[in-house]
Amino acid sequence: MSGKPQVIVLPDAHAVAAAVTQRLVARINESREAGQPCVLGLPTGKTPIGVYHHLVHLHREGSLDFSHVVTFNLDEYYPMPADSPHSYHRFMHHHLFDHVSIPPAHIHIPDGTVDDDKVADHARWYEQQIQKHGGLDVVLLGIGRNGHIGFNEPGAGPETRTRRVQLGATTRTDALADFMDAAVPREAISMGVGTMLDAREIILMATGAHKADIIHQALTMTPDVTVPASFLQSHPAVCVLLDEAAAQVLNHETA
Numbered sequence: 001m002s003g004k005p006q007v008i009v010l011p012d013a014h015a016v017a018a019a020v021t022q023r024l025v026a027r028i029n030e031s032r033e034a035g036q037p038c039v040l041g042l043p044t045g046k047t048p049i050g051v052y053h054h055l056v057h058l059h060r061e062g063s064l065d066f067s068h069v070v071t072f073n074l075d076e077y078y079p080m081p082a083d084s085p086h087s088y089h090r091f092m093h094h095h096l097f098d099h100v101s102i103p104p105a106h107i108h109i110p111d112g113t114v115d116d117d118k119v120a121d122h123a124r125w126y127e128q129q130i131q132k133h134g135g136l137d138v139v140l141l142g143i144g145r146n147g148h149i150g151f152n153e154p155g156a157g158p159e160t161r162t163r164r165v166q167l168g169a170t171t172r173t174d175a176l177a178d179f180m181d182a183a184v185p186r187e188a189i190s191m192g193v194g195t196m197l198d199a200r201e202i203i204l205m206a207t208g209a210h211k212a213d214i215i216h217q218a219l220t221m222t223p224d225v226t227v228p229a230s231f232l233q234s235h236p237a238v239c240v241l242l243d244e245a246a247a248q249v250l251n252h253e254t255a
């Protein structure tokens with residue numbers, strides 16, 4: 001194990017979003033000053049919405065440029081039309097991309113419309129694109145109640161790369177609220193745990209009491225495929241930002 005995750009506990013979800021934003025903005029501005037692209041791995045879900053809101057606000061104020069930012073989303077449902085209200089394409093455009101100066105060619109999201117027999121080729125292409133852009137500078141992650149990162153469900157190890165995955169019962173139950181009457185897909189295309197571990201920096205954010213048990217497990221257990229997020233412990237530059245509620249089991253143990 002090469003690093004111990006830095007864990008920062010803040011009073012509430014607003015403070016977590018502000019702190020994560022500050023870190024991302026620092027990387028985006030550093031790259032700009034160096035004349036380099038800033039390659040980000042980005043999540044969907046409820047947790048990062050506050051961060052995207054802040055980024056849009058800073059861009060509108062004129063203090064944050066996205067023209068050198070290149071993004072790779074962690075995952076997309078499969079199959080999933082890009083214009084579906086449930087797609088992660090739609091989510092990202094709605095919360096971030098439509099409101100900032102990122103060139104459309106810099107946006108990468110796994111394609112939920114590729115033919116069944118082309119998914120493996122598409123996944124390989126996605127990995128190649130990440131390499132072609134010099135690898136991920138920062139990957140921002142949320143965590144599922146079952147310990148997933150992206151859609152790397154229990155069973156996914158550090159060797160996994162972008163591929164087609166099956167969604168587990170916990171993930172599909174948690175997605176029900178977003179799907180209302182529609183059926184939650186059974187599959188997705190997700191970056192692998194290995195893809196994420198190759199990033200130069202990882203930021204994991206979690207808020208709310210419903211994440212407290214899994215955060216405790218992910219950060220204290222011996223890394224194992226039963227909790228894919230536990231492999232983050234081995235990364236040399238991982239920062240975990242939590243609100244008090246998500247940190248309560250961890251705090252209880254270390255108190």
Ligand code: PGA
Nearest residue numbers: 045046047048142143144
């Ligand atoms: P959430 O999802 O942000 O909606 O809690 C996190 C995840 O499943 O990775």
